[in-house]
Amino acid sequence: MTTLALHSALLTRRSVTALVRQPAFVAITLVQPAIWLLLFGALFESAVQIPGFGADGRSYLEYLTPGVVAMTALFSAAWAGTVYIEDMTLGVMDRMLASPVRRGAMMNGTIAYQSITAIVQTTVIIGIAYAAGARFDRPFPGIVLTFAAAVLLTVVFAALSNAVALLSRDQNSLIGISQLLSLPLAFLSSAIMDPQLAPDWIQTAATYNPLDWAVVVSREGLAAAPDWAAIWPRLGALTALAILMSWLATKAFAAYQRSV
Amino acid sequence: MTQRPATLVADARTDHSPWAVEAHDLVKTYPVGRSKPPVRALDGLSLQVRPGKVFGLLGPNGAGKSTTVRILSTLSRPDSGAVRVAGHDVLKEPAAVRHSIGLVSQKPSAAPLMTGRESLEMAARIQGLGRDAARRRTGELLDRFGLADAADRLTRTWSGGMNRKLDVAIGLVNRPAVLFLDEPTTGLDPEARAEMWAEIARMASVERTTVLLTTHYLDEADHLSDRLAIVDHGRVVAEGTPDSLKSELHGDSIVIELTDAATGADAAQRLSRVPALVDVIHEGRTVRGRTDRGATVIPAALAALEQAGVEVASATVARPSLDDVYLRHAGRTFEAVAS
16 A cells, blocks of 8 residues: 555656646646636626526626536546556556556556646636636635535546546547547536526436536535535545546556557 | 587586576467457467576567567566566566566657656656665666766757666666566667667676567677577577577578579579589579588689679678578578568
């Protein structure tokens, strides 16, 4: 266990070190969610005035912030596997797999790195939302729940992305699958629009959408009167899915080694 | 001559230490598509490597050298066969094997956005060294490979030769019993190549590290290997010391270059009738043969060709090279396959 923790920490540090050495990439990572927040915020500003929109007295920016947090977490995490693809293109993956490094640590390292990214991005989004005039009724525990939801969603999709990378071993397939999933998941949810205004099937889809779970956990947590009956099952489901996906993705190393 | 098998038996009696690397009858196939039969990368490959020696796997690209290294270093599993490395069964105890080996694959294995020192220290920590021990080992290796001055620069700013040295240094970080070097000098300039050769020779002679290297350079295999195996189509077709392999080929080799490739078949046919000239083979403009009496056979061969009206560009007599050994065992010259 201590070996696993040490290896995980070493590999996480490796990714974080690489990230901070690419300032341009860091800037893009932070500017992109800001653009979404301000762009969608302005574009759909009057959506809250549609009769039946469940804004509960919030401005659209306040409604949207949890949505952008979740979308950003998903879109960033979906790229997690590119680190593995780069490692495979170089000899890094081979050297790691032939060394005593734990497979679990290789998975933890990239997931922890993605989670750190998600925390920084979430902080920036909430900061910008505040700067743009959003005010949340219950910052505590709402913001804590928002971070928890963002990290859990990141774990789910970073693990999935890593698994796809290990199974496909191909950058183009990884990007294709990520894009195929990301946008539909973002729109089949309450991230930017209240699904109650959408057809029934979208509401149904949102019920099974992990991105929507994260949005609901965050939005309800920030509300004046949180609906805990909506929060706990979704938080539980996200946690269970995060553990399951990490475990399955670690199994994908075996499939990778069989195929090469 | 019967000398080689006799030496083998004697060695086996006096040396009771287990083999550092042992592979028996490895078979590995890769699927290539639905309607196509799988590619047979290894087709019953066997080899045995004595501890503290440099063992060369020589063969053209696609012969199965890298696949062998991948299996020996726990990266890949054979369809069938048995493998032991550093006293452990690779298939049953991969974790134990991973502590005892270093792998330098063909591709660069240091992260471009880390410094050389960071890459080495991280590799050392992963191998189980403590913080201080990792720092010391890193310092030693940086000095040894002449990388100390560049150690704190990102490796993406390093030259290819420096990065290759770092790859090897990372492979040595845990003082491995067995080091696998997959094509260690491919892409290096002559100077960097000479330095790498010196370093590889030192590993085995000074530190008693067993080195298994793959190469498609005949001179590299000849120069570095204590023993070598020639690999062709996933099998070992010849094995021995470079000298014993060459001396198995009696006599000298004769190479005649023609001016016109179209006359090759005719020339080969005529030359095979020249007395004392045997094993005549032609490839393009080149006709090769072997003889015990180079000095007398050359004039006879040239006379036969002149009589037939075949124009000759050059004719040489040489001691057998590894290329001749390869030709003998694989049925074609190395250059013809490699190019």
